[in-house]
Amino acid sequence: xxxxxxxxxxxxxxxxxxxxxxxxxxxxxxxxxxxxxxxxxxxxxxxxxxxxxxxxxxxxxxxxxxxxxxxxxxxxxxxxxxxxxxxxxxxxxxxxxxxxxxxxxxxxxxxxxxxxxxxxxxxxxxxxxxxxxxxxxxxxxxxxxxxxxxxxxxxxxxxxxxxxxxxxxxxxxxxxxxxxxxxxxxxxxxxxxxxxxxxxxxxxxxxxxxxxxxxxxxxxxxxxxxxxxxxxxxxxxxxxxxxxxxxxxxxxxxxxxxxxxxxxxxxxxxxxxxxxxxxxxxxxxxxxxxxxxxxxxxxxxxxxxxxxxxxxxxxxxxxxxxxxxxxxxxxxxxxxxxxxxxxxxxxxxxxxxxxxxxxxxxxxxxxxxxxxx
Amino acid sequence: xxxxxxxxxxxxxxxxxxxxxxxxxxxxxxxxxxxxxxxxxxxxxxxxxxxxxxxxxxxxxxxxxxxxxxxxxxxxxxxxxxxxxxxxxxxxxxxxxxxxxxxxxxxxxxxxxxxxxxxxxxxxxxxxxxxxxxxxxxxxxxxxxxxxxxxxxxxxxxxxxxxxxxxxxxxxxxxxxxxxxxxxxxxxxxxxxxxxxxxxxxxxxxxxxxxxxxxxxxxxxxxxxxxxxxxxxxxxxxxxxxxxxxxxxxxxxxxxxxxxxxxxxxxxxxxxxxxxxxxxxxxxxxxxxxxxxxxxxxxxxxxxxxxxxxxxxxxxxxxxxxxxxxxxxxxxxxxxxxxxxxxxxxxxxxxxxxxxxxxxxxxxxxxxxxxxx
Numbered sequence: 002x003x004x005x006x007x008x009x010x011x012x013x014x015x016x017x018x019x020x021x022x023x024x025x026x027x028x029x030x031x032x033x034x035x036x037x038x039x040x041x042x043x044x045x046x047x048x049x050x051x052x053x054x055x056x057x058x059x060x061x062x063x064x065x066x067x068x069x070x071x072x073x074x075x076x077x078x079x080x081x082x083x084x085x086x087x088x089x090x091x092x093x094x095x096x097x098x099x100x101x102x103x104x105x106x107x108x109x110x111x112x113x114x115x116x117x118x119x120x121x122x123x124x125x126x127x128x129x130x131x132x133x134x135x136x137x138x139x140x141x142x143x144x145x146x147x148x149x150x151x152x153x154x155x156x157x158x159x160x161x162x163x164x165x166x167x168x169x170x171x172x173x174x175x176x177x178x179x180x181x182x183x184x185x186x187x188x189x190x191x192x193x194x195x196x197x198x199x200x201x202x203x204x205x206x207x208x209x210x211x212x213x214x215x216x217x218x219x220x221x222x223x224x225x226x227x228x229x230x231x232x233x234x235x236x237x238x239x240x241x242x243x244x245x246x247x248x249x250x251x252x253x254x255x256x257x258x259x260x261x262x263x264x265x266x267x268x269x270x271x272x273x274x275x276x277x278x279x280x281x282x283x284x285x286x287x288x289x290x291x292x293x294x295x296x297x298x299x300x301x302x303x304x305x306x307x308x309x310x311x312x313x314x315x316x317x318x319x320x321x322x323x324x325x326x327x328x329x330x331x332x333x334x335x336x337x338x339x340x341x342x343x344x345x346x347x348x349x350x351x352x353x354x355x356x357x358x359x360x361x362x363x364x365x366x367x368x369x370x371x372x373x374x
Numbered sequence: 375x376x377x378x379x380x381x382x383x384x385x386x387x388x389x390x391x392x393x394x395x396x397x398x399x400x401x402x403x404x405x406x407x408x409x410x411x412x413x414x415x416x417x418x419x420x421x422x423x424x425x426x427x428x429x430x431x432x433x434x435x436x437x438x439x440x441x442x443x444x445x446x447x448x449x450x451x452x453x454x455x456x457x458x459x460x461x462x463x464x465x466x467x468x469x470x471x472x473x474x475x476x477x478x479x480x481x482x483x484x485x486x487x488x489x490x491x492x493x494x495x496x497x498x499x500x501x502x503x504x505x506x507x508x509x510x511x512x513x514x515x516x517x518x519x520x521x522x523x524x525x526x527x528x529x530x531x532x533x534x535x536x537x538x539x540x541x542x543x544x545x546x547x548x549x550x551x552x553x554x555x556x557x558x559x560x561x562x563x564x565x566x567x568x569x570x571x572x573x574x575x576x577x578x579x580x581x582x583x584x585x586x587x588x589x590x591x592x593x594x595x596x597x598x599x600x601x602x603x604x605x606x607x608x609x610x611x612x613x614x615x616x617x618x619x620x621x622x623x624x625x626x627x628x629x630x631x632x633x634x635x636x637x638x639x640x641x642x643x644x645x646x647x648x649x650x651x652x653x654x655x656x657x658x659x660x661x662x663x664x665x666x667x668x669x670x671x672x673x674x675x676x677x678x679x680x681x682x683x684x685x686x687x688x689x690x691x692x693x694x695x696x697x698x699x700x701x702x703x704x705x706x707x708x709x710x711x712x713x714x715x716x717x718x719x720x721x722x723x724x725x726x727x728x729x730x731x732x733x734x735x736x737x738x739x740x741x742x743x744x745x746x747x
Contacts, residue, residue, distance in 0.1 A: 073656055077450060079649040135742045137510060137543075137670060140663060145671035170510075171738035234734070252741035276452035280653070283446055287659035290513060297510060298518035298727075301734035315737065323745055354671075359747050361607070361674035364688065365544035367747070368625035369508045370740035372696055374732050 045274065048082040053102065055095040055112030057214055058088025061239065062299070063261065066167050066292045067111040070263065073284045074277075082277055084109065099264070103159045108269040111166060113261050114152075115196045123155045123343040126351050127163070128260050131197050131330035134355050135258035136168040136293055137366070142354045143260070151347050160267045166285040167261030167292035170300070172253030173237065174318055175230030176221070176246035181318060184325040193217050193229035197333055198255030204329040214240075221245045230255065234307055235299040243311045250316050254326055261292065418647065421455045426475065428468040428485030430587055431461025434612065435672070436634065439540050439665045440484040443636065446657045447650075455650055457482065472637070476532045481642040484539060486634050487525075488569045495710050496528045496717040499724050500536070501633050504570050504703035507728050508631035509541040509666055510739070515727045516633070524720050533640045539658040540634030540665035543673070545626030546610065547691055548603030549594070549619035554691060557698040566590050566602035570706055571628030577702040587613075594618045603628065607680055608672040616684045623689050627699055634665065 052071060056063040064086075071084035087107070089095030098110040099117045115128035126133075127148070134142060142148040143165055156163050175192065188206035192199075199209030210226050220226045222245040229246070230253065231237045243249070263285045270278060307313040318326075338345040425444060429436040437459075444457035460480070462468030471483040472490045488501035499506075500521070507515060515521040516538055529536050548565065561579035572582030583599050593599045595618040602619070603626065604610045616622070636658045643651060680686040691699075711718040 073652060076652040077649055077656060079647070132746050135739065135746075137666070141667045141670035144664060144667040171742055173738075233738070251737040252745060253738075254746060257742050257746050274452070276450055279446060279449040280656075283450060283653075283656050283660045286663050287656045290659050290663050291517060293510070294514045294517040297514035297731065297734070300738070301731045304734050304737075305730070317737070317741075320745070355747075357678070358670065358674045361670070361677050362743060362747060364624040364677075364690070365546075365606070365626075365673070366508065366739075367743035368690075369544055369630050370735060370743050372625060372693070373505050373508075373627060373630055374728075374735060374740070 045081050047080075048078075048273070048277065050082065050084045050109060050269075051092065051107035052084050052086045052109040052111060053089075053092050053098045053107040054086065054110065055089055055098050055116055058091055060088070061236070062292055062295050063111075063167065064088055066261075066288045066295075069291065070111070070166065070284050070288045073287060074280055077280045077284070078277060082280070086111075099159070099161075102264055102266050103161055105266050105269065108266050110264045111261065112264070113259060114163065115259075118196065120159065121155055121343070122337050122341045123151075123347045125196060126344070126347045127152050127155070127262065129196070129256040129258070130334070130348075130351065131201055131255045132327045133257055133351070134358075136170050136260075137258070138355065138358055138362070139168065139258050139260050140165065140289070141358065142351065146354045146358075147350055148354070151350055155343060155347065156264065157267070161264050162267050162270060163262045163264040164282065164285045165260050165289045166263035167289055168296075169232055169256065169259040169261070170293050170296045171233070171258060172256040173230070173233050174250035174253050174255075175228055176237070176242045177228040177248040177250060178221070178224075178246050179227070180248055180316065181250065181322060183319065184322050187322075190228060191226045193220065193226050194255065196255075197330070198230070200333045201255065201326055201329045204332060205326065218242065218245065233296065233300045234304040235296065235302070238303040238307055243307055243313045247314050248316050249307065249313045250318055252318070252323075254318070254323060254330075261289075263288075418454050420453075421451075421646070421650065423455065423457045423482060423642075424465065424480035425457050425459045425482040425484060426462075426465050426471040426480040427459065427483065428462055428471050428489055431464055433461070434609070435665055435668050436484075436540065437461055439634075439661045439668075442664065443484070443539065443657050443661045446660060447653055450653045450657070451650060455653070459484075472532070472534075475637055475639050476534055478639050478642065481639045483637045484634065485637070486632060487536065488632075491569065493532065494528055494716070495714045496524075496720045498569060499717070499720045500525050500528070500635065502569070502629040502631070503707070503721075503724065504574055504628045505700045506630055506724070507731075509543050509633075510631070511728065511731055511735070512541065512631050512633050513538065513662070514731065515724065519727045519731075520723055521727070524723055528716060528720065529637065530640070534637050535640050535643060536635045536637040537655065537658045538633050538662045539636035540662055541669075542605055542629065542632040542634070543666050543669045544606070544631060545629040546603070546606050547623035547626050547628075548601055549610070549615045550601040550621040550623060551594075551597075551619050552600070553621055553689065554623065554695060556692065557695050560695075563601060564599045566593065566599050567628065569628075570703070571603070573706045574628065574699055574702045577705060578699065591615065591618065606669065606673045607677040608669065608675070611676040611680055616680055616686045620687055621689050622680065622686045623691055625691070625696075627691070627696060627703075634662075636661075 054067045068086050071086050074082050074084055093101045098112055101107050102110040113128045115125040117124040152163055184205055190207040191210050192202055192207055193210050193212045194202055202209050212220050217229050218241055221229055231240055338348045427440045441459050444459050447455050447457055466474045471485055474480050475483040486501045488498040490497040525536055557578055563580040564583050565575055565580055566583050566585045567575055575582050585593050590602050594602055604613055711721045
């Protein structure tokens, strides 16, 4: 007991010396007996983590959301966990975030799983699939329909785990410098459209051009590309595309509800105490819902600005165009799943869930948009 | 300094005595210097709270979600906050939860704001409005469209604050013992349908009958009522209505996306340390998304069971019926907002948001359900 007291005295004195105005930490240690309502002070180990994102450092909503997630974790942990958030290029280039977190250069990343199709073809099914599912159904699949377990399986070889941490909602089809009357209008069309959407465009005879975010506007202005997709009215407005392309097409067939993700170095996560693990997982749900709500609300506001203040010509892809793009999408996906058993396993779950939820959606949400709204 | 050391010694010794195997708490106090990854031990004040819900104690998803929320708060706070969850009738009757939390009998409640229209007519606009908004749009309005600030205003006089903590998603129109061919079929119809939906039914010449959850089945079986609404396929299946009513109607015009709420005694909440406040708010987002995902996923599964295993006859309300119910809904709402300035203020915000988001929805989510899915 004497020995214990000595240790106690020493460690507590050391703690006292370690913090400014030491008595506050002391008060924390004595809280069990206290009836004070002052914020409790935690004396647990402090975690200093880094988060690298795939977003430009000033990108609204996406980068804001990553920072909010860090803020909530810090607040919930009463300062025991501090996450420094780096935008794309600030610590590592955007598209190296996956490797950086896998290797522990940073403990966390925020992005979207289709950026990692070069690492794992199966990853992209946890982000966006052309003619796939919308935000509500992606959440239902991942949280309640078996999607998360498959995602864990896909990321495990990289010493990563991942979870939904945002959703763009339904996107727009993109900006075009000419009208699209039939699928033939895609022939020779140079369009900035990444991922599976780009492969579908190629099947329609177009050329998918890669452009970093900062170059798209100039490429469109100079005719290097004829068209580009980006996100939806709010972000597209900020990019100024309405100044250099006349026609704004819907629907965003290639990204009906893109899941954004929080990916975490698995060893680092497993070494966290349970409370911080649950804090991180819970913050990810919050930012998922926060981002979608912000986007829904702002897209509406900026759609009005585009149409009323900037005379953007809104156009719907003809039904024949959509049906043909859908057929090509199925071909693109079939090629991937036939070549990669893990992609097949994930896509089987995805498409089975989509097929079965469509029965319920047809008598619920569909009616909302066609009869109630 | 000596005095401080004395205090330190005493309080730490007392703490040591207060916990079994005292050294673990001590380790917590010394953690700043430690490099151990063992779970940190918090020494803050312990909070023992009660949550009363409006749900039957065995109600799946709703009561499960309330319990999960309590579990996540306990985990995130590393045991500093324990919330004992009571179903309806276990501590106070379901519909007394509002008063119980307002008066501090319990610190928290889980339910839906339309149960409190007797306290405040404006409350119900934060739950469900006939021909109102679906889950995604209700979230966008409350989280990002100004809804939360109004909700705070409405609940403040009751020393309460509230926030979304679940959503049923789109509901079904209900179970009927006869087919509905025109609005005239509602004349004399005795239907269990609470809230604004019941007032709309009355305008159509029907009689809204109140039945507690446990009595609905028997009332329907014995012909005390001709029809009942409940929730959607999963919960309706569990209630066994398919055994006593043939026709299952959609859409659930009266509840297109009912928000469930976590309401909290304001003084109790304000006396919590900041970390626990953020923990509770974040857990509420999580359970919001969790419930909707569970319901979407299970409704689909049970819809199939109802149709394929129990030969339930699915029917859509004729368009004329929906249009007439919509007109009556507008009348019912007009009567409420004309009589109550606070309801007017809330409904103005609600309907303005709905009107404006419908422009964006018409070229995004609507297309998802009509062209993509």
